Amino acid sequence: MKKKITIKQLAAELGVSVSTVSKSLNNSTEISQETREKVQAFAKFYNYRPNNIALSLKNKKTKTIGVIIPEVVHHFFAMVVRGVEQVAVKRGYNVLISLSNESFEKEVINMETFADSLIGGFIISPSKETLKKQDYHHIHQTIEEGMPVVLFDRTVPEINCDKVIVNDSQVAQLATQHLLDKNKKNILLLTTEDYISVGRLRTQGYIKALKLAGIPLENRLIIKTEDSKRSDIILPALESELKTALKENPEIDAILAVNEIYAAAAMRVIRELELNIPEDIALICFTDGVISKYATPPLTTVNQHGTQIGIEAANLLIDRLEQKDISEPSITKVVACEIVERFST
Amino acid sequence: MKKKITIKQLAAELGVSVSTVSKSLNNSTEISQETREKVQAFAKFYNYRPNNIALSLKNKKTKTIGVIIPEVVHHFFAMVVRGVEQVAVKRGYNVLISLSNESFEKEVINMETFADSLIGGFIISPSKETLKKQDYHHIHQTIEEGMPVVLFDRTVPEINCDKVIVNDSQVAQLATQHLLDKNKKNILLLTTEDYISVGRLRTQGYIKALKLAGIPLENRLIIKTEDSKRSDIILPALESELKTALKENPEIDAILAVNEIYAAAAMRVIRELELNIPEDIALICFTDGVISKYATPPLTTVNQHGTQIGIEAANLLIDRLEQKDISEPSITKVVACEIVERFST
DNA sequence: TATTAACACTACAACGTTTTCGTGACTAAC
């Protein structure tokens, strides 16, 4: 086993001082061409690579960014991670990942652990529990301590930081319009409680589209799911609620689901009731993931461009890390999503 | 903005030495009860948290483990990450993630970046390209430098390190047997090229099951996919090849797919040919993910317990990091997978 | 009264870097 070599060892080996080695490796003109070459050759031979920990300590900054998301086993978040990782590598940064598992406590703990100087800044999408509690002290504190934070997807107005969002409301309106265009007039909305910003915004878009089309808003056509914990608990409840709604309101001819999982649940119910997609009921949902792609029929979706969101977020964060002027105002980027038409509408 | 406070600043504030503060915070009996309490109160007031970078440098080890996987946007790998993260948090470690994107070069670069002292050890599933090239110098070198490595899923015999694998061959045999039990005798196998260990092993299990049942092995019933790059390129090719096979061999009454995506492709083809699942063709696949779960009909699958694999891998790695005796022999853990019967068989 | 022991604390080195500020040796100019 050959342990990693340090500058000090290299210096001893070469019979020169530590400073000389350091300067040679950094190609300083202070050192003669000859010595530089010798040192560099030795360094290469011994496979010297600088100790990043020492560098971080010295420079008082790290080349690592922290990503805190509720889940990785979730297509959208995985896409975001991919995007973040992409630009991180390109710009010479590492990515530390932490999963809140939709739990407030875990989010806080993970954030504090990360903030202990391992990390330069955060990219976060808060857990549902955090949003419900509206307790953002950990995020505020991090910002207070001078670490930049970028919020994405689930955004919180009272936090002043860079944000990457999706034009949720607008595209939900578009999606609703898309259904109306297909001559579906009784659209059921499958959404989350309003404390989740994306759910709220999408609901707003839905409402706006109906209003514009002059269709009265029926509250019984909106199913809001509590959505607090794991999907294996809430899905059966959602399915039975939906089933009841469909039975009691046979005029329903379309469903707008706020995410893919809800759409999958909807499909299951529709199948059980022996209705056809899209003839009897059209279906459109957010999140353009594998479920929609490989479903029967493939679903029309709203592609949220998770990778793009990750890219924007990472760039925003790294820009912030590398900028001198700390007082630049916060930026909010909107990533436009688009409707991917398949066969469910 | 209140910057993070250091021991030195605390010491100045309190009018004692740095050592006293350090020892007080660590509750050393060397320091009087009184002083200890005072220091701790101050530390709490100023929200002191130790600088992990400095600790890492001092202790010559970090509390961070690196995970290198081909993709996050992939149910199985996401599950593994979840498992790793779970035990990492529990045991006080951080998780650094890197995506190879199935590229050899990216894998090597990322690994080298990570290895620059940020990380204590690695959990890796090599990229397809790496497996094809059979170039494992980067992994060997890392091990040489004394960093523990745990390989999972895609395993390589010539690397001597801890491993977490799935009893692929055995369970593929079981899956095949499952189809045979349903009275399906002409089973098509949708697999990868042999250089991917999981593909190879599953193929072996398939062959063994047929042999045991006394059914002759037909090479035209095995479709091996190159599978080198992104799925959007290989899937159409796979689909057309499969379609041809199904047309030319109408006796085929079952398909064993080596992963979910292949199964989804198979479903698409079956649908196009207007055949029924499972009556005309039964379908079973590896990876118990969202596609299988929400497909029509829901697919019978082999659950690989990704989370469990991640848990085992992380524990193996952290055990290795924390053990004194460096020369303990390598361990290979087998995580048993099981067949989840749904409606496609 | 002199020695020892306990106590409560401090000084300092070390981890691996970079960088500032020397410091000799040599050369060139006066």
Added chain:
DNA sequence: GTTAGTCACGAAAACGTTGTAGTGTTAATA
């Protein structure tokens, strides 16, 4: 022959922490 200037390199501090080895004071023992 003195002074100034360049060149090539080294010493040391700093980043934040911990642990070892002091250090001075007081109390107990011989």
